[in-house]
Amino acid sequence: MDKRQVRNNIRKLRFHNNEMTQEQLAEKVGVTRQTIIAIEGAKYSPSLELAFRIALVFGVPLGDVFSYDAEDDFNQPIDKIS
Amino acid sequence: MSYQEKNITVSLVSYLLIAGYYLVNLLQMLREGELVANKLFGLCTIVILATIIVNIIASILTNIVLTIVEAIKAQKYEEPRFIADERDQSIELKGIHSSYITFSLGVLVSVLTFAFGQPPLVMVSMIVFFAILAEIIGDIAQIYLYRRGF
Numbered sequence: 001m002d003k004r005q006v007r008n009n010i011r012k013l014r015f016h017n018n019e020m021t022q023e024q025l026a027e028k029v030g031v032t033r034q035t036i037i038a039i040e041g042a043k044y045s046p047s048l049e050l051a052f053r054i055a056l057v058f059g060v061p062l063g064d065v066f067s068y069d070a071e072d073d074f075n076q077p078i079d080k081i082s
Numbered sequence: 083m084s085y086q087e088k089n090i091t092v093s094l095v096s097y098l099l100i101a102g103y104y105l106v107n108l109l110q111m112l113r114e115g116e117l118v119a120n121k122l123f124g125l126c127t128i129v130i131l132a133t134i135i136v137n138i139i140a141s142i143l144t145n146i147v148l149t150i151v152e153a154i155k156a157q158k159y160e161e162p163r164f165i166a167d168e169r170d171q172s173i174e175l176k177g178i179h180s181s182y183i184t185f186s187l188g189v190l191v192s193v194l195t196f197a198f199g200q201p202p203l204v205m206v207s208m209i210v211f212f213a214i215l216a217e218i219i220g221d222i223a224q225i226y227l228y229r230r231g232f
Contacts, residue, residue, distance in 0.1 A: 031167035034084045034228075038169060043231030047168050 005069045006045045010036070013058045013065060029053040085148060086170050087228045090177075092144045094221040096136045101214045104129045108207055122203055126210050133214070173227045181220030188212020 014020040022040070026033045029050060038044035039054075046054070055062045083091075107125050111117045166174070192208035 030165070031169070032084060032086075032165065035167050035169040038231045041231055044169055050168060 007042060007067045007069060008039060008065055009067075010040050010054065010065060013060065017058060025054070025057060028057045084228065086166065086173075087225060088148060089141065089144050090221050090224050090228070092140045093137060094218060094225065096140050097133070097214060097218045097221065100129060100132050100136065101211075101218060103132070104211065104214060108211075117201075117203055117207070119203060122207055126206070129210060129214070133217075169232060173224050173232070176227060177220040177224035180223035181216040184219040185212055185216035188215060 010025070014022070014025060022033050022036045026036045029036075030053070031050065035044065035046075039046050051062060051066055055065045058065060104125065108117075108122075111121060111125075189209055189212065192205045192212065195208060196202060196205040
C-alpha cells in the first residue's frame, strides 16, 4: 500500500489566500513551519485536529484541503487494508 | 535546521563525547588489567553524572545561544517560539522507541556474555555502554526523521 495516500491542496489554498506564507499558516495553526512543509510534501499526515485547524484557517471544508486516494484499497480484501 | 534538530544535535555530540570518554577509560582499565569493581563503578558514576549535567547545561546553552542568534537575525528581541508540535512529539516517540530497542538488545547481549562465563564486571560495563549507545541511536533516529521530513 502506498503510504502517501493523504493528498492536500495547502499550497494552492495558501496562494489563493493572499499568498499566505508557510510561516504564517504555521503560526495560525500552532505548529512549526517544518511541519507545514512536511504536510505539504505529503511526508507527514496531520492529526484530525490539526487537519481541521488548517481547514478552518482557509475557511473551507476539510475535504477541500485533504483528500484520500483509496483506489488501491477498494481492490483488495478488507483485512489487507492497513 | 529547526530548533529541535539543533537541540538533538547538541545532545548527540554530548553523548558521543561521553561515550568516547567512557570507552577510553574502560579500554585503559582493560589494557592495564585493572578492571576492578571500585574503579569501574567510579567511572560509571562519573559517566552517569556527566550525562545528566552535560545534557542540562547543553540544553540551557542551546536555548540561550539560539535566542541570541534569532534576535540578531531579526534585529530585535522576539519571544522565541520553541514549540514542540505533534510531529516533533511523534519523532521524539520514534527516537525513544529506537533507544529502547537498542538498550534491550544491549542488555540481552550483556547478560549472554555473563551466561557464557565472562565476569560480572564485563556485563556491567557493557550495560553502561549500551545505555549510552541507546541514547546515541535515539538521537540519530530523530535527526534522520527530521532530515527526511518524517
